[in-house]
Every structure is written in C-alpha cells, then in structure tokens.
Amino acid sequence: NAGVTQTPKFRILKIGQSMTLQCAQDMNHNYMYWYRQDPGMGLKLIYYSVGAGITDKGEVPNGYNVSRSTTEDFPLRLELAAPSQTSVYFCASSRAGADTEAFFGQGTRLTVV
Amino acid sequence: AQSVTQLDSHVSVSEGTPVLLRCNYSSSYSPSLFWYVQHPNKGLQLLLKYTSAATLVKGINGFEAEFKKSETSFHLTKPSAHMSDAAEYFCVVSNPTGTASKLTFGTGTRLQVTL
Numbered sequence: 001n002a003g004v005t006q007t008p009k010f011r012i013l014k015i016g017q018s019m020t021l022q023c024a025q026d027m028n029h030n031y032m033y034w035y036r037q038d039p040g041m042g043l044k045l046i047y048y049s050v051g052a053g054i055t056d057k058g059e060v061p062n063g064y065n066v067s068r069s070t071t072e073d074f075p076l077r078l079e080l081a082a083p084s085q086t087s088v089y090f091c092a093s094s095r096a097g098a099d100t101e102a103f104f105g106q107g108t109r110l111t112v113v
Numbered sequence: 114a115q116s117v118t119q120l121d122s123h124v125s126v127s128e129g130t131p132v133l134l135r136c137n138y139s140s141s142y143s144p145s146l147f148w149y150v151q152h153p154n155k156g157l158q159l160l161l162k163y164t165s166a167a168t169l170v171k172g173i174n175g176f177e178a179e180f181k182k183s184e185t186s187f188h189l190t191k192p193s194a195h196m197s198d199a200a201e202y203f204c205v206v207s208n209p210t211g212t213a214s215k216l217t218f219g220t221g222t223r224l225q226v227t228l
Contacts, residue, residue: 004156033216040122042203042218043157090156101147102216104156 002026006091006105013081013112021076021108023091031094032074033058033102034066036087043090049074050097081112115140117206119219127227132176132191134222136204139185145207146187148178151221152200160202163187174198199226 007022025032030051035043045058049068063085065077074093078085088109092102120135138144145164149157161172168180174197178189187204204219 040220042220044218045216092157101159101162102157104158106154106156 004091004093004103004105006089006108008108009106010109011111013078013110015081015083015112017081018077018079019081019110021078021089021091021110023074023076023105024072025074025091025093025103026072027093027095027103028071029093029095029103030071031097031100032068033092033094034064034074034076035090035092036060037090037107038087046076046089078110083112086110086112115142115144115206115217117204117217117219119202119204119222121222122220123223123225125225125227126194128196129193132189132194132198132224134189134202134204134224136187136189136219137185138187138204138206140206146178146180147205147207148172148176148187148189149203149205150200151203157203160189194224194226196226196228199224 004025033048034046037043044060046064047066049055052068052071055066055068068074088107090107091105094100094102116139118137147162148160150160151157160176161170163170163180171177176191201221201223203221206217
C-alpha cells in the first residue's frame with residue numbers, strides 16, 4: 001500500500017545546481033500538489049495539478065517548475081538552486097479538490113549551500 | 114480571502130490529561146476545515162474534517178473538534194493524552210468551491226506529552 005512516494009528523502013545542493021524531486025502516487029488521484037514547509041511557517045503551495053497535462057501555480061512558484069505527463073507522476077524541478085530554497089518539500093494527492101482528504105508523502109529535506 | 118490562526122505554537126500536557134489545541138479561521142465562504150497531524154520525519158495525516166455537516170466532528174485516535182461559526186473557531190480536543198500523541202498539528206481551511214490552490218495551513222502547534 002504505497003500511497004504517495006517521494007524521492008530522494010534528503011539532498012544537499014550547491015548554489016546554482018539543478019535537481020528534480022520525484023513524486024508518484026498509486027491511488028489514481030487526479031489532484032496532486034507540491035508544498036514547502038519552513039520552520040514556524042506552515043505549508044505553502046508551490047504548484048498543483050488537477051489532472052495529466054494540467055498544472056498551475058500556487059502561492060510560491062518562483063524558482064520551480066512542474067510537469068504532469070501521467071496521472072501517477074508529478075515531478076518538481078528546481079533550476080539554479082538558491083539558499084532560500086532550503087526547506088522540506090511535500091508532495092500530496094487527493095481524489096478531488098481542496099475539500100477532500102489529501103495524502104502526503106514523507107517529504108524531501110533539501111539543503112542548498 | 115481566507116486565513117487560519119493557531120493560537121499556540123507549543124502545548125505541553127501530562128499523559129492522561131485533556132488536550133486542547135486552538136484554531137481560529139477567517140473565510141469569505143462557508144469553509145471546510147481540517148486538522149492534520151505530523152509525526153517527526155513523517156508526512157501529514159488527516160485527523161478529521163468538517164464539511165458543513167455535524168458541527169462536532171470525531172476523528173481518529175480519540176480526537177474531536179467542534180465548529181463554532183459564531184466564534185470562527187475549530188478547536189481540537191482529546192479527553193486523555195497519550196505519549197503517542199506527541200506531534201505537530203496543523204489546522205487547515207479550504208475554499209469549498211474545490212479550487213486546489215485554496216488550502217491554507219496554519220503555522221502548526223507542537224504537542225508535547227510528558228509522563
């Protein structure tokens with residue numbers, strides 16, 4: 001019963017490097033989300049998708065890109081990493097919209113040095 | 114616009130005593146409200162949700178919350194704390210039109226349970 005799987009769990013990047021955070025869900029959910037969690041700040045929405053081929057910006061999209069070529073996968077791309085992107089990143093999915101239960105991955109802890 | 118305020122960043126209780134985690138919200142619409150729990154180094158898990166049915170909502174692990182429109186509150190309670198309840202708790206408000214971009218998280222309350 002995998003649910004939402006994120007890889008990697010931890011990563012250290014140098015300033016200016018790029019990387020992709022992977023997210024996959026096996027629940028056939030249409031909605032998928034990327035959040036970042038900073039200490040004392042709650043979760044902020046980066047990007048979301050309501051189905052394959054459809055993505056949209058959340059509250060804090062700058063410095064990130066996403067794609068959704070399949071229902072299962074929703075990778076998050078960081079281009080030109082900056083120290084401000086040091087955070088814990090969570091991927092989530094839900095069957096329908098914002099008033100249905102969201103299922104979260106275990107997170108990716110990213111440090112940019 | 115919508116917002117959510119968790120009134121305590123940290124709550125400490127003794128095992129076996131009641132738990133109260135406070136949440137106030139602001140929303141232009143009739144909101145859906147959630148409580149999520151995050152154990153250390155884990156993702157978030159849904160505890161309970163309110164979506165305009167009964168105002169007293171029961172969740173998992175003995176938690177419940179009461180929606181009070183007049184007070185714009187959605188406080189989380191549990192009659193008797195257990196050591197395994199130690200975690201971070203997030204109150205979340207949602208735009209009921211279902212727009213995915215309208216989930217707003219509170220800043221979290223860390224619950225400590227002592228012997």
